[in-house]
Amino acid sequence: MTGLAFALLLSASLAAYMINRRAALALRDRGERLHSLGMFHGLYGLLLILVPAVVVTILWIMLQNGVINTLTMSSLPDGALADMANPQLVLSEIQSLAQGRVFGTPEPWKLEAAERMNDLRANSAWLMVAVVAALSAILLLVSRRQVAAAFRARQAVERIVMGLMITCSLVAVIVTFGIVFSLVFESIRFFQMVPLTEFLFGTRWEPQMPIRADQIAAEGAFGVLPVFLGTLVITFVAIAISVPIGLMSAIYLNEFADRRFRAVAKPILELLAGIPTVVYGFFAILTVAPALRAWGAALGIPVAPNTALAAGGVMAIMLIPFISSFADDALSAVPRSLRDGAIALGATRSETVLNVLFPAAIPGIVGGVLLAVSRAIGETMIVVMAAGLIAKMTLNPLDSVTTVTVQIVTLLIGDTAFDSPKTLAAFALGLMLFIVTLFINILALRIVRKYREQYD
Amino acid sequence: MTDLPNQRSKPAPTWSSDEFKGRLARRHRKEAGLKFLGLAAIMLAFLMLGILLWTLISGGAQAFRQTHVTLDVPVSAEMVDAADPAGGNYRGVIAEAMQATFPEAPQERMRALSGIVSNAAQFVLRDRIVEDPSLIGQTIQIRVPVSDVYDQLKKGNVDELSDESTRRLSDADIAAFRQLEAEGRITLPFNWALFTQADSRFPELAGLKGAIIGSAYALLVCFLISFPLGIGAAIYLEEFAPKTRFSDIIEVNINNLAAVPSVVFGLLGLAVFLNWFGMQRSAPFVGGLVLALMTLPTIIIATRAALKAVPPSIREAALGVGASKQQVVFGHVLPLAMPGILTGTIIGLAQALGETAPLLLIGMNAFVTSAPSTPFDASTALPTQIFIWADSPERGFVARTSAAILVLLGFLVLMNALAIYLRSKFERRW
Numbered sequence: 001m002t003g004l005a006f007a008l009l010l011s012a013s014l015a016a017y018m019i020n021r022r023a024a025l026a027l028r029d030r031g032e033r034l035h036s037l038g039m040f041h042g043l044y045g046l047l048l049i050l051v052p053a054v055v056v057t058i059l060w061i062m063l064q065n066g067v068i069n070t071l072t073m074s075s076l077p078d079g080a081l082a083d084m085a086n087p088q089l090v091l092s093e094i095q096s097l098a099q100g101r102v103f104g105t106p107e108p109w110k111l112e113a114a115e116r117m118n119d120l121r122a123n124s125a126w127l128m129v130a131v132v133a134a135l136s137a138i139l140l141l142v143s144r145r146q147v148a149a150a151f152r153a154r155q156a157v158e159r160i161v162m163g164l165m166i167t168c169s170l171v172a173v174i175v176t177f178g179i180v181f182s183l184v185f186e187s188i189r190f191f192q193m194v195p196l197t198e199f200l201f202g203t204r205w206e207p208q209m210p211i212r213a214d215q216i217a218a219e220g221a222f223g224v225l226p227v228f229l230g231t232l233v234i235t236f237v238a239i240a241i242s243v244p245i246g247l248m249s250a251i252y253l254n255e256f257a258d259r260r261f262r263a264v265a266k267p268i269l270e271l272l273a274g275i276p277t278v279v280y281g282f283f284a285i286l287t288v289a290p291a292l293r294a295w296g297a298a299l300g301i302p303v304a305p306n307t308a309l310a311a312g313g314v315m316a317i318m319l320i321p322f323i324s325s326f327a328d329d330a331l332s333a334v335p336r337s338l339r340d341g342a343i344a345l346g347a348t349r350s351e352t353v354l355n356v357l358f359p360a361a362i363p364g365i366v367g368g369v370l371l372a373v374s375r376a377i378g379e380t381m382i383v384v385m386a387a388g389l390i391a392k393m394t395l396n397p398l399d400s401v402t403t404v405t406v407q408i409v410t411l412l413i414g415d416t417a418f419d420s421p422k423t424l425a426a427f428a429l430g431l432m433l434f435i436v437t438l439f440i441n442i443l444a445l446r447i448v449r450k451y452r453e454q455y456d
Numbered sequence: 457m458t459d460l461p462n463q464r465s466k467p468a469p470t471w472s473s474d475e476f477k478g479r480l481a482r483r484h485r486k487e488a489g490l491k492f493l494g495l496a497a498i499m500l501a502f503l504m505l506g507i508l509l510w511t512l513i514s515g516g517a518q519a520f521r522q523t524h525v526t527l528d529v530p531v532s533a534e535m536v537d538a539a540d541p542a543g544g545n546y547r548g549v550i551a552e553a554m555q556a557t558f559p560e561a562p563q564e565r566m567r568a569l570s571g572i573v574s575n576a577a578q579f580v581l582r583d584r585i586v587e588d589p590s591l592i593g594q595t596i597q598i599r600v601p602v603s604d605v606y607d608q609l610k611k612g613n614v615d616e617l618s619d620e621s622t623r624r625l626s627d628a629d630i631a632a633f634r635q636l637e638a639e640g641r642i643t644l645p646f647n648w649a650l651f652t653q654a655d656s657r658f659p660e661l662a663g664l665k666g667a668i669i670g671s672a673y674a675l676l677v678c679f680l681i682s683f684p685l686g687i688g689a690a691i692y693l694e695e696f697a698p699k700t701r702f703s704d705i706i707e708v709n710i711n712n713l714a715a716v717p718s719v720v721f722g723l724l725g726l727a728v729f730l731n732w733f734g735m736q737r738s739a740p741f742v743g744g745l746v747l748a749l750m751t752l753p754t755i756i757i758a759t760r761a762a763l764k765a766v767p768p769s770i771r772e773a774a775l776g777v778g779a780s781k782q783q784v785v786f787g788h789v790l791p792l793a794m795p796g797i798l799t800g801t802i803i804g805l806a807q808a809l810g811e812t813a814p815l816l817l818i819g820m821n822a823f824v825t826s827a828p829s830t831p832f833d834a835s836t837a838l839p840t841q842i843f844i845w846a847d848s849p850e851r852g853f854v855a856r857t858s859a860a861i862l863v864l865l866g867f868l869v870l871m872n873a874l875a876i877y878l879r880s881k882f883e884r885r886w
Binding site: 067069161164170171172178179183186246252253255256268271272275276278280282283285286317321349353371377379408409427433434438445 | 483484486490491493494496497498500501504507508511512515684685686687688691692693696705706709711712713715716717718719720721722723724726727728729731732733734735736749752753756780782806809810811812813816817821839842854864865868872
């Protein structure tokens with residue numbers, strides 16, 4: 001059905017293009033002087049149909065499921081939901097019944113509801129096609145009536161295109177608002193169940209405790225401090241390993257390497273940045289963590305199976321090219337005159353780098369490191385696979401710790417009920433993550449920009 | 457000032473003095489030290505990359521081949537009714553075939569011997585018979601996968617010398633398998649099932665078809681949404697937007713959006729697309745939507761850079777012959793910037809292909825045993841399939857995870873190679 005709707009609106013708009021263009025050309029052939037080229041008359045018809053019809057169709061597809069679900073749920077017999085703790089489970093059961101997946105023997109009212117849902121789906125699909133058809137026909141007539149010698153079709157087309165482009169650039173803003181709004185909305189619901197002070201200052205994180213929605217979260221179970229501490233430990237490990245390696249390789253590439261080595265080495269380093277993080281996660285659990293454990297055992301140091309060192313170390317590998325390319329850019333951006341001046345005074349290359357270039361490049365490097373920190377905090381797959389699940393108040397990198405992102409994913413994996421504090425806690429964590437990384441990013445970009453202005 | 461020879465009153469330390477030489481040597485040592493440290497850092501990074509790739513290749517290579525056993529299967533009419541071939545007792549047929557293969561084996565060993573053949577054998581046989589019911593009553597030869605433990609045995613991952621109680625296969629099991637090998641029934645062909653089958657609970661049957669198609673749908677949706685939106689936004693911001701507070705806000709916004717952690721986009725998708733709009737869980741369409749929002753900033757930034765690289769003389773020339781501003785952009789600047797835009801888009805899509813966390817949150821880690829036929833069916837994607845398999849305890853899934861990663865990396869290399877080709881082929885330096 002969706003395909004039919006799109007085919008319909010595409011053919012209608014193409015038809016509008018041809019009809020209007022031909023009408024405009026016919027006017028010209030009759031000796032009238034057109035303001036715009038025939039093509040623009042055609043394009044005007046095309047856009048006049050395409051834009052509203054596509055918007056309507058997409059909105060319809062996005063909203064129809066929600067409407068159908070509400071209609072189905074509201075038409076359930078009275079009392080059917082009364083003894084159900086969770087209407088969302090009922091809804092998902094009806095949905096799977098409607099798709100023909102029957103488990104066991106469902107109650108008759110559920111089967112009825114599933115049938116009604118299917119009816120509503122079919123009706124909605126037909127209604128959508130009908131609406132698209134009617135809309136296209138009306139707009140085709142409207143645009144056809146506007147074809148006239150004096151009609152400024154090009155200006156009209158350009159206005160529509162400009163409007164479209166402005167809308168496109170607004171999407172980025174809308175997405176940001178969507179993120180902030182959805183996170184804040186769900187977090188507020190969370191903080192109605194768990195006080196904000198408990199969340200921020202509690203030292204115990206045991207979110208799995210409230211299983212059913214009617215249970216109230218045990219006091220102190222949603223204290224975010226140990227989770228934050230875990231994130232800090234892993235981030236610290238990652239940064240402590242990646243910054244020296246990244247900086248050193250940037251210095252070597254920038255100052256000592258000949259052009260051929262640089263041409264080979266830089267893309268290989270970039271490869272490390274292009275590897276998906278799920279691959280790093282697998283590498284951490286398959287190779288790095290067992291190796292660390294074996295070394296620990298050989299030295300007599302107890303190392304947890306999912307030690308923070310494994311997750312942080314592998315994350316460091318991922319961050320090396322990031323830091324190295326930022327540092328490389330920062331070193332290259334130092335004006336040539338500084339470098340030449342140092343060399344002319346007789347400084348060796350290493351003295352030039354360490355005493356002249358490096359201090360001058362510090363703001364850019366710091367900006368890059370800050371961005372790396374924000375990536376390390378927000379990095380998900382490596383820690384989900386290689387870090388622990390249990391929040392502990394510890395600073396020991398050999399121990400197993402958990403992070404904000406790990407908790408978000410484990411709380412939301414599988415079926416989610418939007419009325420339990422367990423699910424909503426993930427959104428509160430997400431909000432904190434968003435605020436912290438946003439703050440770091442803005443700071444980093446500001447430092448980088450400020451530094452650039454000094455020399456340009 | 458030029459001719460003043462031998463006018464020094466006291467001998468200054470010259471470059472040849474011991475003190476001077478010592479200092480110079482120290483400085484040179486420091487230089488060499490820094491150089492060595494830099495090279496060591498780079499080599500360390502290379503070493504890590506090497507270990508990573510080596511782990512994946514050595515672990516994943518095995519999964520590209522799959523041990524098969526060839527069986528003579530007597531399809532008797534008692535077991536399979538010619539009127540209803542799909543409803544036959546194929547498990548029994550396979551058991552009979554094993555009995556025929558090991559005629560001297562005692563009855564109580566038969567259960568263990570049937571375990572050599574994968575659980576899929578009965579379905580392979582069923583499909584064969586349903587396709588051609590005239591085979592009922594005959595003895596036919598089929599080649600089916602062996603189950604995972606025997607696959608591991610064939611690939612040399614079972615230590616036969618270890619204590620019998622510590623391994624899953626008894627000595628008798630291994631002897632039976634060796635007998636089949638001696639009879640030439642065991643083969644190790646290329647594992648096409650990895651690409652033609654969807655996920656399964658049994659490692660010897662699990663394939664990537666569902667994940668590849670799911671990823672393809674998600675990327676298609678991602679491209680269809682983010683490409684036009686990104687280009688539209690970039691053109692407006694680069695060519696038309698007046699320098700106002702409003703356009704400044706949009707710019708800052710896009711830069712920040714590019715650095716938002718991917719898991720946050722997953723939260724957005726879960727709250728907005730699944731919870732508020734009631735869209736289908738685990739659907740590649742929703743995955744594509746979320747990925748599109750993530751890719752959008754990348755495409756906008758790449759497009760703006762490509763537009764900026766077109767020299768102003770092109771614009772001025774077009775304006776000079778009377779084109780409107782939009783005609784200049786769409787008729788001249790955009791086509792010239794297209795190679796750069798496409799390169800940026802492909803790189804953005806390659807990033808989206810490897811993205812896992814947001815897909816996990818919208819449920820694309822579901823266990824689905826059939827490939828999706830539309831973008832609205834439940835499905836996995838390549839990275840989430842890797843995540844699922846990495847979590848599975850069976851030995852066979854370890855190799856399969858590496859193989860899946862190699863497939864994913866293969867796609868990434870292809871996309872990046874395409875981007876590099878486009879750049880080198882069409883890029884113009886002005």
